[in-house]
Amino acid sequence: MSDENSNNTASIATKAAVKPVKVAVLGGGSFGTAVANISAHNGHPTYLWMRHKDRALLCQRDRENAHYVPGYRFADSLNATSDLAEAVGDASLVFVSVPSSGFREVVQKIKPFVRSDALLVSTTKGIEGKGFTLMSEILEQEMPGHAIGVLSGPNFAKEIIEQQQTGTVIASDSGTLIRRVQTVLSSDTFRVYANRDRRGVELAGALKNIYAIISGMATALGAGSNTHAMLITRSLAEMSRLANTLGANPMTFLGLAGVGDLILTCTSDLSRNYRVGFALGQGRALDDIVAELGQVAEGVNTLQVVAAKAQEMDVYMPLVKGLYAVIFQGLPIEEVAHKLMVGEQNHDVEFMGAGDE
Numbered sequence: 001m002s003d004e005n006s007n008n009t010a011s012i013a014t015k016a017a018v019k020p021v022k023v024a025v026l027g028g029g030s031f032g033t034a035v036a037n038i039s040a041h042n043g044h045p046t047y048l049w050m051r052h053k054d055r056a057l058l059c060q061r062d063r064e065n066a067h068y069v070p071g072y073r074f075a076d077s078l079n080a081t082s083d084l085a086e087a088v089g090d091a092s093l094v095f096v097s098v099p100s101s102g103f104r105e106v107v108q109k110i111k112p113f114v115r116s117d118a119l120l121v122s123t124t125k126g127i128e129g130k131g132f133t134l135m136s137e138i139l140e141q142e143m144p145g146h147a148i149g150v151l152s153g154p155n156f157a158k159e160i161i162e163q164q165q166t167g168t169v170i171a172s173d174s175g176t177l178i179r180r181v182q183t184v185l186s187s188d189t190f191r192v193y194a195n196r197d198r199r200g201v202e203l204a205g206a207l208k209n210i211y212a213i214i215s216g217m218a219t220a221l222g223a224g225s226n227t228h229a230m231l232i233t234r235s236l237a238e239m240s241r242l243a244n245t246l247g248a249n250p251m252t253f254l255g256l257a258g259v260g261d262l263i264l265t266c267t268s269d270l271s272r273n274y275r276v277g278f279a280l281g282q283g284r285a286l287d288d289i290v291a292e293l294g295q296v297a298e299g300v301n302t303l304q305v306v307a308a309k310a311q312e313m314d315v316y317m318p319l320v321k322g323l324y325a326v327i328f329q330g331l332p333i334e335e336v337a338h339k340l341m342v343g344e345q346n347h348d349v350e351f352m353g354a355g356d357e
């Protein structure tokens, strides 16, 4: 629940018993600011790196990120900077929170400054098209030898900053990284659950954006509750089918990073991907919608990357195929929706087997 006075940051528990560690967060957008603010509230000296010097100076002076999350005061331990060396030098934990389009470029830039034992965490929910590369794989490729993790879950930046009670998932092979992230980020309004299936958690966060677009579109077209429930459930089936083919554990999709984030983004117009879908459903042009949004909606790029992968690997993804046909091949939404309804009737829960064969 939100604090009565959303500017009052005092209610987040300060972890007096925990030794402060230097934390860097790269990306001064909505989510980077939210993550950095939690860490700083918990008493960790936290450096929020943003690429534009003038904006970093303004944020540092005004103690808020007025462009992305106006009205919320920075915790005392939060420093905004455009100096990469200042941000990541000596940091023992580094979060990368830039959109997937700039992820590799930013990681390449920090290489000379990062401590050899720094723990690296991606919070980005996208996929690099070339080679179908996940953000954690970019970290592995560019910075071999570091422990790597993925933070993902039903987490609107705005609600985190408002101190709405929130749960997230940290996924990694490294128990040290998991414990460090739990220590640095957990508070009485932010719970951090552990998962060892990094690939599943990361794929869940990226894939759900596609289905949020579909859900927004369905809302604009007047879909009822039955339709929404079917869409969300079949989206879960489709995303876990692809992820399972790619080596993830389908059980991960029953957790916060899977069904949790899918429900969140498919049912709320706080989701930018949902809003893109809604506007498409109203008949507006994609370029205009994206330009007006002014923030990243990863689902549009992820749709193209996933549609190509599904075709290459022959994975049955009718919703992805249908949305791709609407957005990139100009097919009328009604025609695609009709085809989906009269198409092959698949198993309800396919990991159980059909049970009738």
Ligand SMILES: NC(=O)c1ccc[n+]([C@@H]2O[C@H](COP(=O)([O-])OP(=O)(O)OC[C@H]3O[C@@H](n4cnc5c(N)ncnc54)[C@H](O)[C@@H]3O)[C@@H](O)[C@H]2O)c1
Pocket: 027, 028, 029, 030, 031, 032, 050, 051, 068, 097, 098, 099, 100, 101, 102, 103, 105, 106, 123, 124, 125, 126, 155, 156, 157, 158, 294, 295, 296, 298
């Ligand atoms: N906003 C949320 O609620 C939320 C929650 C969880 C995860 N995410 C994910 O976090 C990532 C970032 O999202 P956001 O909401 O913070 O985006 P945003 O649009 O609010 O901000 C993006 C920030 O990244 C910066 N940026 C973009 N390209 C860059 C580059 N090449 N180099 C350096 N900086 C660059 C922009 O200047 C901006 O400060 C996305 O993958 C998103 O899916 C967002």
Ligand SMILES: O=P(O)(O)OC[C@H](O)CO
Pocket: 125, 153, 154, 155, 156, 157, 209, 212, 261, 264, 265, 270, 271, 272, 273, 274, 296, 297, 298
């Ligand atoms: O606004 P969206 O659609 O990018 O969603 C933000 C987060 O991923 C929600 O968990």
